[in-house]
Amino acid sequence: MPADLDALCQSLATEATPASVAHGLVVVEVPTAGVLDMVRTLKDAHGFDMLLDVTAVDWLPREPRFDVVWHFWSTTGHVRVRVRTRVPEGDPAVVSLTSLYGSAAFMERECHEMYGIRFAGNADLRPILLYEGFVGHPLRKDYPKDREQPLVPYLTP
Amino acid sequence: MTTSSATIPIARADGPSSAFEYITTKKDELVGWARKFSLFPYPFVTACCAMEFMAVSSTPYDTDRFGAALPRFSPRQADLLMVVGTVTHKQAPVLRKVYEQMCEPKWVMAFGVCATSGGFYQNYAAVQGIDRIIPVDVYIPGCPPRPEMVIDGIMQLQQKIATSRHPIVTERF
Amino acid sequence: MKLPPLASLPNPVKSAFAPSAEGGPVIVNIGPSHPATHGTVQIIAELDGERVLRTDVHCGYLHRGFEKECEAHTWHNLIPYVDRLNYVSALINDFAYCDGVERLLGIEITPRCRYLRTLLSEYSRIVDHLTCIAAGLMELGAMTAFLYLVMIRDYMYEHLADLTGARVTYTYGRIGGLARDLPDGWLARLAEILDQYEVFVGRVHGLVDRNRIFIDRMRNVGVLSTADAIHYAYTGPILRSTGAPRDLRRDTPYLAYAELDFDVPVGIKGDNYDRYYVRMREMDESVHMIRQLMDMLPAGPINVADHRCTFPDKALVYTEIESLINHFKLVMDGPAVPAGDVYVAHESPNGELGFYLVSAGGGVPWKVHCRAPSFVHMGGVHRMLDGYQLADVVPTFGSVNMIGGECDR
Numbered sequence: 001m002p003a004d005l006d007a008l009c010q011s012l013a014t015e016a017t018p019a020s021v022a023h024g025l026v027v028v029e030v031p032t033a034g035v036l037d038m039v040r041t042l043k044d045a046h047g048f049d050m051l052l053d054v055t056a057v058d059w060l061p062r063e064p065r066f067d068v069v070w071h072f073w074s075t076t077g078h079v080r081v082r083v084r085t086r087v088p089e090g091d092p093a094v095v096s097l098t099s100l101y102g103s104a105a106f107m108e109r110e111c112h113e114m115y116g117i118r119f120a121g122n123a124d125l126r127p128i129l130l131y132e133g134f135v136g137h138p139l140r141k142d143y144p145k146d147r148e149q150p151l152v153p154y155l156t157p
Numbered sequence: 158m159t160t161s162s163a164t165i166p167i168a169r170a171d172g173p174s175s176a177f178e179y180i181t182t183k184k185d186e187l188v189g190w191a192r193k194f195s196l197f198p199y200p201f202v203t204a205c206c207a208m209e210f211m212a213v214s215s216t217p218y219d220t221d222r223f224g225a226a227l228p229r230f231s232p233r234q235a236d237l238l239m240v241v242g243t244v245t246h247k248q249a250p251v252l253r254k255v256y257e258q259m260c261e262p263k264w265v266m267a268f269g270v271c272a273t274s275g276g277f278y279q280n281y282a283a284v285q286g287i288d289r290i291i292p293v294d295v296y297i298p299g300c301p302p303r304p305e306m307v308i309d310g311i312m313q314l315q316q317k318i319a320t321s322r323h324p325i326v327t328e329r330f
Numbered sequence: 331m332k333l334p335p336l337a338s339l340p341n342p343v344k345s346a347f348a349p350s351a352e353g354g355p356v357i358v359n360i361g362p363s364h365p366a367t368h369g370t371v372q373i374i375a376e377l378d379g380e381r382v383l384r385t386d387v388h389c390g391y392l393h394r395g396f397e398k399e400c401e402a403h404t405w406h407n408l409i410p411y412v413d414r415l416n417y418v419s420a421l422i423n424d425f426a427y428c429d430g431v432e433r434l435l436g437i438e439i440t441p442r443c444r445y446l447r448t449l450l451s452e453y454s455r456i457v458d459h460l461t462c463i464a465a466g467l468m469e470l471g472a473m474t475a476f477l478y479l480v481m482i483r484d485y486m487y488e489h490l491a492d493l494t495g496a497r498v499t500y501t502y503g504r505i506g507g508l509a510r511d512l513p514d515g516w517l518a519r520l521a522e523i524l525d526q527y528e529v530f531v532g533r534v535h536g537l538v539d540r541n542r543i544f545i546d547r548m549r550n551v552g553v554l555s556t557a558d559a560i561h562y563a564y565t566g567p568i569l570r571s572t573g574a575p576r577d578l579r580r581d582t583p584y585l586a587y588a589e590l591d592f593d594v595p596v597g598i599k600g601d602n603y604d605r606y607y608v609r610m611r612e613m614d615e616s617v618h619m620i621r622q623l624m625d626m627l628p629a630g631p632i633n634v635a636d637h638r639c640t641f642p643d644k645a646l647v648y649t650e651i652e653s654l655i656n657h658f659k660l661v662m663d664g665p666a667v668p669a670g671d672v673y674v675a676h677e678s679p680n681g682e683l684g685f686y687l688v689s690a691g692g693g694v695p696w697k698v699h700c701r702a703p704s705f706v707h708m709g710g711v712h713r714m715l716d717g718y719q720l721a722d723v724v725p726t727f728g729s730v731n732m733i734g735g736e737c738d739r
């Protein structure tokens with residue numbers, strides 16, 4: 001299998017999209033504008049038919065602040081690939097993959113409420129793990145862990 | 158009121174007599190005894206503690222011995238609200254609504270440390286103990302509590318029911 | 331006690347569709363505290379008569395801030411939180427997480443630990459499937475089958491408590507090994523329980539497999555095609571029930587699975603009955619694997635000799651200054667995990683359980699993300715509910731086996 005990974009890595013790597021193999025999967029760094037093209041290539045030419053996971057990483061003092069990370073799995077080739085792009089705090093927007101994968105809808109909703117990443121093209125970004133009226137994005141590093149936003153006022157003891 | 162040797166006055170102008178208190182105490186004991194063996198739990202089951210709740214209510218531990226086995230999934234028919242597992246802020250309005258829909262008399266059991274105090278989820282998402290939203294009668298610690306602990310909790314609740322007042326008609330009787 | 335009155339109780343969710351005009355479809359709300367929703371999930375369904383037209387599924391009622399909580403604990407201290415993701419098979423979560431950290435550290439676990447983790451993973455898988463099937467059957471009214479399955483599950487809980495000290499939430503995995511070795515006689519009791527398992531599960535097969543009511547409720551209900559399953563990223567028994575033999579234990583062997591002999595059971599058409607039967611067959615395969623592993627288990631240490639993550643022997647902590655400092659540093663600062671990120675996936679009873687770990691170097695993780703199969707499955711569950719009867723929501727939802735802790739994290 002490592003031979004497969006290396007070959008895949010070779011075919012994905014370009015000037016703009018450096019790729020490497022790390023811990024058993026191929027990692028591709030993509031500029032934000034090129035995400036959809038890269039994912040189409042992965043899906044159509046390399047058989048990555050399953051979108052496993054969408055998440056983000058907040059590297060607070062760094063600029064651009066966020067990494068958005070997708071993991072794909074090929075159910076026939078049995079390999080995974082990670083696509084990563086950087087987005088700035090001022091305009092944390094990436095393209096939505098709902099047009100290609102049904103599973104993107106829920107995971108993008110989660111990433112949206114947890115990190116405030118906007119997924120352009122996902123029409124339904126209602127809160128999913130949090131609730132209507134929650135202010136802020138709890139997984140951002142500057143959201144204090146214990147800031148509660150109760151829906152029902154607490155009883156006074 | 159005239160007093161003959163055959164009648165015992167149960168009320169005086171300045172309040173109930175000791176005979177009245179004797180009768181209401183006996184009545185409270187009787188009602189408490191009846192109520193403690195007919196608990197109908199409403200399982201408000203949310204999280205990991207549910208696994209132990211399943212174990213407690215089935216054959217190996219069998220809460221039917223305490224008259225508390227038949228879960229009622231309508232709050233109107235239940236008198237014991239068992240809050241099993243973590244209650245989050247998103248869940249809190251639901252819990253409060255279920256509590257308000259239950260008829261008197263009602264008791265609340267906090268099952269597991271999450272329901273008791275928020276447990277080890279000291280963060281933005283979890284309610285730090287359901288007693289911040291609704292009153293609680295018995296707390297069962299443990300993460301999750303062992304079935305024996307739950308049974309002990311039920312017995313303590315029965316004790317509490319047996320020894321408390323049970324006004325039926327008015328506050329006075 | 332009278333509570334202070336509230337003007338109105340806030341509604342935590344907003345429905346995707348509103349009731350239409352007079353005479354139109356009816357909207358019914360199911361959950362989040364409802365006997366038939368297995369866990370806390372809310373399904374808002376639009377009905378035409380008894381038929382479900384479309385559904386809006388809301389989860390998140392058990393969102394407990396797992397990922398935020400992890401960022402405030404050291405790599406070791408957060409293991410109890412990992413346990414409470416899929417609390418029905420906590421050991422698999424432990425081992426998947428530890429595997430991820432071990433890959434970041436570049437550690438190879440000892441052979442005994444590898445086999446023991448495999449054995450315990452399979453044992454947990456049985457517990458998980460037992461719970462899922464028992465709850466699903468109870469919701470259909472098969473109380474006897476429920477009691478049989480919970481009975482055998484309770485033997486397993488007590489047996490696991492002998493090993494780990496807890497019945498449900500074990501916290502047994504350690505980075506680089508396990509908390510402790512098997513107690514005496516544990517394997518002998520395991521063999522007994524597996525024999526018992528066969529008796530009880532045989533009875534359940536006899537009670538429900540060819541039961542007319544059961545078949546009518548389950549066959550051709552909640553059908554999912556393989557293409558849909560892959561589109562919505564279904565993995566695990568649900569994907570296999572559609573006929574696709576996809577199993578991470580076979581496709582990317584980890585732990586000791588490469589050395590075991592096992593089948594990957596698949597269904598025919600991906601309906602409720604197939605999901606039930608695939609789970610039943612998988613338990614049999616797990617028993618088969620455990621029996622092989624009991625013979626293969628090598629002797630030797632269970633923890634790697636690596637001071638970056640393994641706690642020194644307690645006797646040495648009390649007698650030797652180096653060990654004392656080592657212990658202190660591991661507890662206070664946590665194991666020093668080199669910077670980097672890793673994605674590991676184990677085949678959990680519900681599907682692909684992935685951990686995406688990001689380390690910025692040091693004892694506290696920068697990010698611990700869990701790719702929870704239940705959550706991803708909720709994104710496509712409407713494909714199994716829409717178009718069937720309202721009453722079919724119950725068995726279909728039961729067969730998906732949504733676990734709140736893992737779904738909402």
Ligand code: SF4
Nearest residue numbers: 205242269270271300
């Ligand atoms: S007390 Fe422990 S077992 Fe129970 S819900 Fe909370 S975390 Fe889960």
